[in-house]
Every structure is written in structure tokens, then in C-alpha cells.
Amino acid sequence: MKPFTRWLAGMAGAAALGLSGTAQAEKEPIKFALLQDFTAVYTFVTDEYHQGQRDYLRLVNETGGIEGHMIETIVRDTANEPQRGLEAYNRARREGAVLVDFFSTPVSRAAVNRVLSDEVVMITALHGRGDASEGETFPFVFPMMATYWSQATVLADYIDQHQGGLEGKRIALVHIDSPFGREPIPVLRDLAEKKDFELRAFAYPSPGTEQSATWSDLRRYRPDHVIIWGAGGGQQVSVREAIRNGIRQENILSVVWLAETDARNVGGNHMNGVKRFEAVGTGTDHPIIQDIMEHVIEPGRGQGSANNVGTTYYNIGVATMAVAVEAARLAMQEFGAPLTGEKLRDGFRMIENFDARGMMPPITITADDHQGGGYGRVSAWNGEAWEPLTDWYAAHQDIVWEEIEKDAAGFREGR
Numbered sequence: 001m002k003p004f005t006r007w008l009a010g011m012a013g014a015a016a017l018g019l020s021g022t023a024q025a026e027k028e029p030i031k032f033a034l035l036q037d038f039t040a041v042y043t044f045v046t047d048e049y050h051q052g053q054r055d056y057l058r059l060v061n062e063t064g065g066i067e068g069h070m071i072e073t074i075v076r077d078t079a080n081e082p083q084r085g086l087e088a089y090n091r092a093r094r095e096g097a098v099l100v101d102f103f104s105t106p107v108s109r110a111a112v113n114r115v116l117s118d119e120v121v122m123i124t125a126l127h128g129r130g131d132a133s134e135g136e137t138f139p140f141v142f143p144m145m146a147t148y149w150s151q152a153t154v155l156a157d158y159i160d161q162h163q164g165g166l167e168g169k170r171i172a173l174v175h176i177d178s179p180f181g182r183e184p185i186p187v188l189r190d191l192a193e194k195k196d197f198e199l200r201a202f203a204y205p206s207p208g209t210e211q212s213a214t215w216s217d218l219r220r221y222r223p224d225h226v227i228i229w230g231a232g233g234g235q236q237v238s239v240r241e242a243i244r245n246g247i248r249q250e251n252i253l254s255v256v257w258l259a260e261t262d263a264r265n266v267g268g269n270h271m272n273g274v275k276r277f278e279a280v281g282t283g284t285d286h287p288i289i290q291d292i293m294e295h296v297i298e299p300g301r302g303q304g305s306a307n308n309v310g311t312t313y314y315n316i317g318v319a320t321m322a323v324a325v326e327a328a329r330l331a332m333q334e335f336g337a338p339l340t341g342e343k344l345r346d347g348f349r350m351i352e353n354f355d356a357r358g359m360m361p362p363i364t365i366t367a368d369d370h371q372g373g374g375y376g377r378v379s380a381w382n383g384e385a386w387e388p389l390t391d392w393y394a395a396h397q398d399i400v401w402e403e404i405e406k407d408a409a410g411f412r413e414g415r
Contacts, residue, residue, distance in 0.1 A: 029072035030065075030328060030339050032057070032321075033092035033100040035107075037080040042104060044232035045257070045313045049103060050075075051304035052317025056288075058296045058303070060325055067332040069339070071325070078102060082110035093120055098341050099324055103127060105180060113415070115140050119341040121327075121348065125320045126256055126279060130183065131407035133371035135349070138408070140341060142348050142370045144323050144363065148255065149400045150374035151277040152184035152227070155253045156191055157395035158275070158378045159225050163251070166197040172223035174214060174238055176230040177203040184229060184255075190399045208234020215241040224251065231257035236265050239274060249273035253378070259312040263381050271381045275389070278379040279360065280319045282386050284310035286359040288318060312386070315359065322356040323348075323363070361392030374400060 034053060036046050057071045065071060074092045078085035085107030089100055099121045102108045108128040115122040116138065123142050124132060130147035132138040146154070160166040173188060175181035185201055192199040200221055204214040208230050218226070226247050228238040235258050242252050254276040263271045284293065289310055297306050308314045331347025332339060348370070353362040363372030374394040379386040 027069045028338060029070045031072045031074060031097045033074040033097035035076050035078050035085060035088040035100060036103045038077045040080040042080060048308045048311050048313035049317040051308055052314035053321045054303035055292050055296050056318045056321040058301055059292050062295050066325060066328050078104060078107050080104050080106060082107050086111060093118060098339055098344050112141060121341050121344045123320060123324060131404050131411060133369060133404050134408040135367050135370045137412055140345055144372055145279045146374045146376045147371055148183045149187045149403050151255055151376060152187050153191060153396040153400055154376050155227055155277055166195040169197045169224040171197055171199050172218055172221060172226045173201045174226055174228050175203055176208050176234055177205055181229050187399050187403055191396060208237055211237050211241050215245045219245045226252050228254045236262050239266050239271055243270060269383055272383050273380055275378050275380045278377050280315045281359045282310060282312050282315055287357045288359050319356050319360045326351055326354050
């Protein structure tokens with residue numbers, strides 16, 4: 001059992017981060033519910049992601065909280081089960097949570113109607129419903145970062161701008177056979193029509209450990225570029241199979257779920273040149289990570305291994321809480337205490353050009369756009385770390401928003 005999982009098993013529900021008795025007595029804490037999958041499907045990412053969230057919130061509390069209010073976390077394991085997630089959510093709401101992060105697409109999708117009815121903010125960074133970017137239909141749901149549709153268009157645009165163009169090319173999408181894996185297909189098809197390239201999708205069965213038949217089929221297609229769309233161990237298999245079947249590393253591009261652990265497990269220099277969409281900068285040189293190291297990690301107050309600090313998934317976790325804290329800060333300054341879900345929603349919608357002190361692309365969230373602009377960048381593995389190849393930018397948001405609005409309209413009709 002992993003150290004974090006052992007810690008979680010011994011927890012008794014809510015865990016306050018750095019609260020002093022005086023502070024608790026003076027001002028009520030702000031409660032964030034981190035109800036995540038620590039034991040089932042998302043274990044390849046959750047420990048690092050959650051540690052980044054908790055370490056950042058600890059930093060906030062160590063430096064005065066939000067307008068003097070400490071942040072208290074409610075942490076429970078959902079095991080990626082929608083019913084279990086909803087039960088954990090109901091408990092957290094009764095305990096006063098104003099924000100919830102399930103970090104699980106099945107659970108967050110199951111909770112959408114509930115949070116809309118209860119007016120509790122749900123963040124869905126890099127998971128959940130892409131159409132929740134449409135703020136009028138989903139007023140309390142905030143993707144905050146580039147949807148999978150936006151990620152797909154940035155990767156395709158990189159090929160177009162930096163790898164010889166898209167026109168006349170054969171692009172293969174190799175994806176896990178699940179809703180997540182199929183999600184980029186509509187926008188890539190629209191882009192193929194617009195840019196005059198050929199797209200073919202190749203699915204492999206979940207969980208992705210066996211892909212040989214898929215890649216044999218792909219080899220006969222002879223694509224110019226391959227976009228791999230999976231997560232966890234399946235991504236490692238995809239990289240190995242791509243190389244084994246004659247795809248050059250520099251022509252392999254990945255959705256955001258390709259990290260340092262994957263590079264190490266693929267081994268040697270096999271992943272050198274492989275590219276990915278990047279939502280948040282990695283490494284420890286960012287000012288926000290330096291502050292965490294000084295105030296949280298070095299004093300021994302971190303929620304996990306110091307080796308995780310600066311990794312892809314750790315920094316994504318930090319970024320999610322940095323955005324949430326900024327929203328809470330703006331809401332408290334504008335509306336005062338107590339912080340409610342409605343106030344926090346409006347705080348998110350006041351975020352303008354926020355970049356977590358340079359660690360992520362500047363996002364602006366409005367009542368209409370809960371995605372924040374759809375920005376990201378492309379990076380490549382250089383043998384030791386992920387090296388950015390572009391600045392932060394968004395691509396083909398007209399195509400992305402056609403998909404967002406179409407699916408949002410379908411949600412409204414089905415309610």
C-alpha cells in the first residue's frame with residue numbers, strides 16, 4: 001500500500017491544514033472537499049496530484065490563509081465509483097464544503113446535476129465534461145484548464161506550424177476505447193476538413209496493456225504523425241509500440257497524460273523527442289514551487305515524498321488550488337464572509353490573466369467561458385525533463401466552441 005493510501009486509511013474525515021486554535025476561534029475555515037480516487041483507476045496520478053493540492057493549501061495557511069480564514073480540506077476516497085462519490089459529496093456538503101474536486105470523470109459527470117442544484121462549485125481540471133466550459137449552462141462547474149478538445153487542436157496545430165504542415169498528411173489517433181479516448185475525434189475530424197488532411201482513429205481495449213493488434217493495423221496505414229490518447233500504463237505501451245512499428249519519436253504527440261514516470265518506465269532514451277500537450281509547467285524553478293519547498297517541504301510539513309515536488313502531476317495539483325484560492329480571495333474581498341458557493345462562483349468569474357506566478361498559462365474566466373481560454377503548450381522529453389517547445393497559446397477555438405456549444409445544448413435538452 002502506498003504511503004498516502006496508508007495515511008488516508010487512517011484519517012477520520014476532515015483534515016485541517018495548519019490551523020491554530022486562535023485562528024479557528026476567530027474566523028470560520030473555508031472548506032474544500034477533495035473527494036478523489038486513491039485506490040482504483042486514477043492511482044497513476046492521484047498521489048502526486050493530491051499532494052500538490054495539499055502542499056499548496058498548507059502554504060496558504062502558513063502564510064495567513066484567505067483574508068485570515070484558514071482552508072480546511074475534507075478528504076475521502078471515492079474509488080472512482082459514482083455512487084460512492086455522491087455519498088462522499090453529500091457528507092461534505094453537510095459539513096460546509098463550498099468547493100469539490102473529484103478528479104474523476106465518471107464521478108464528476110454523475111455529480112453535475114447535484115452541484116448545479118446545490119450551488120456548490122465543482123472544479124474539473126483536465127477531466128469531466130468539456131462542455132462545462134459553457135458557463136451559462138454549467139454555472140457552478142469550472143474546467144479551468146484546456147479541455148481535451150483544446151488539447152487536440154493545439155497538438156494538431158503544432159504539426160501544422162512546426163512539422164511541415166497538415167495539408168495532405170496522414171494523421172493517426174491511437175486511443176483507448178472509452179469516452180475519454182474518443183473525445184478528440186469530432187474536433188480532429190472538423191480540423192481535417194478545414195486543413196485538408198486525412199485522419200484515422202485506431203482504438204485499443206481498456207486498460208491498454210495489450211495494443212499489438214492496433215499497432216499492426218496502424219503500420220499498414222503508414223501515418224506521418226501519431227497522436228496517442230490514453231493514460232497511465234497504456235501511454236507507455238503506446239510509445240513503445242509506436243517506436244517498434246517504425247514511428248519516429250519526434251512524430252509521436254500525446255494528450256496531457258504523459259509524465260516523468262512514463263519516460264523512466266519506457267527506459268533509456270526511447271522517449272527522447274516524444275511530445276505532449278502541457279497544461280502546467282514542470283520542475284521546481286517556479287516561484288510558487290520555491291515557496292512550497294521553503295515553507296512546507298523543508299520544515300517537514302509536506303503531504304508526501306519530497307521527490308514528487310515539481311513533477312507534472314504534482315504541479316497540476318498545485319495549479320488547481322492556486323486558481324481556487326485566487327477565486328476565493330477575490331470573492332472574499334468583493335463579498336465578504338461567509339464564503340458561499342454562489343460567492344465563490346462569482347470569484348472564479350473575476351479571475352483575469354492569472355498564471356500562478358508564471359507556472360501556467362494566463363487564464364481569464366468569465367460567466368460565458370469557464371475553460372479560461374483553452375491555452376497550453378507543446379513540450380518534448382529531452383532525456384531528463386520536459387522541455388517547452390512553444391509559448392502558451394490556444395488553437396482553433398472556433399472549432400472547439402462549436403463542440404462545446406453543441407454538447408451543452410444536448411445537456412440542456414436532456415435535463
